[in-house]
């Protein structure tokens with residue numbers, strides 16, 4: 001089983017994380033804090049840390065909320081690379097709002113700096129608020145994905161433009177490199193082009209690993225062609241299974257082995273000694289925001305909910321009338337929790353309106369969830385979003401990882417020092433020869 005850590009803005013996945021007691025409210029700008037968080041994940045043998053990006057932060061209610069993303073993903077990973085030894089370093093880089101030569105250079109430099117631990121999450125960007133940072137609009141899906149295909153092909157060509165054995169650096173003979181093994185690529189497509197070469201020798205893993213995040217048919221096709229890992233989002237085993245199968249089938253249609261692509265859905269965690277303690281932590285974290293979500297819970301359950309009864313369970317009549325919304329895949333879980341007799345506040349504190357499945361309870365519950373999905377063929381691993389990073393990463397490492405290890409589901413130690421070794425990804429240098 002593969003495990004990644006989501007390092008967004010650094011505070012944690014919950015909007016209230018920056019205000020939690022014990023959290024340094026200024027740690028948004030602290031590279032030391034990011035390093036410590038990555039080191040905590042490395043102690044737990046996580047295969048990688050994952051940094052989403054817009055690029056740049058999308059608009060948040062800055063009066064009360066921290067921006068969702070990191071100051072700068074590449075700078076952060078450079079800092080982390082110097083203070084860690086094994087953990088993979090994966091950053092999101094947009095194929096729409098970058099030039100391939102710039103990204104090729106940055107990611108390969110990171111790969112060399114980290115001795116073969118870099119991964120590039122190649123996404124096309126989809127928000128108009130991101131496009132506005134570049135004075136542009138989001139292009140059509142056809143143009144975004146057309147450019148993405150050319151972009152990745154070109155980046156991999158640049159990565160391979162410095163031949164594997166080209167660097168001689170022989171002081172005696174005075175030969176620095178083999179000129180005929182470091183060649184321009186001279187690629188010009190409809191969207192992007194580059195002469196090259198890129199003057200960076202291979203890292204210990206050759207070149208960075210391509211990740212992708214998304215779930216549309218275009219995403220299946222792009223990832224099936226290029227990616228070794230897909231960062232996904234699914235609320236049910238059935239959905240995750242279907243997603244995983246779609247990516248595997250796409251890989252096969254591109255002449256690859258299905259096992260070369262790993263599907264990794266998200267999991268959010270609030271780990272505590274028991275459910276009540278975990279719920280109380282979520283209530284403290286949620287603050288007023290929790291109650292504001294009552295309106296949304298009404299829609300999910302199809303019944304009226306009265307804020308005056310926030311600390312009472314649903315009545316029998318309400319439960320009989322409740323119907324999970326067909327339009328929200330989270331509704332069935334919300335209804336199940338309501339039927340267990342929790343108060344409205346507690347139902348919300350279970351994270352029933354969050355972006356991924358949420359574990360609010362002891363480590364064993366997280367391990368059970370991960371085991372069930374993994375054994376059902378719904379996931380090759382998970383990317384974990386702790387509620388609050390400052391103690392939530394340690395809670396996962398101390399309370400969940402040992403259970404997974406005891407059950408033989410998660411490795412006891414790193415297989416090697418490169419991301420490729422730790423993901424079990426095949427050797428690759430330059431563009432995939434099967435393309």
Ligand SMILES: Cc1cc2nc3c(=O)[nH]c(=O)nc-3n(C[C@H](O)[C@H](O)[C@H](O)COP(=O)(O)O)c2cc1C
Pocket residue numbers: 051052053054055092123124125126141213214215216217218219231232233266
């Ligand atoms: C789990 C997950 C993570 C994602 N992370 C990012 C991200 O970091 N940055 C980004 O711009 N888009 C991200 N996306 C959005 C996708 O790249 C994609 O643009 C979106 O799903 C819309 O699909 P489409 O582009 O095929 O229309 C993510 C999507 C998913 C499902």
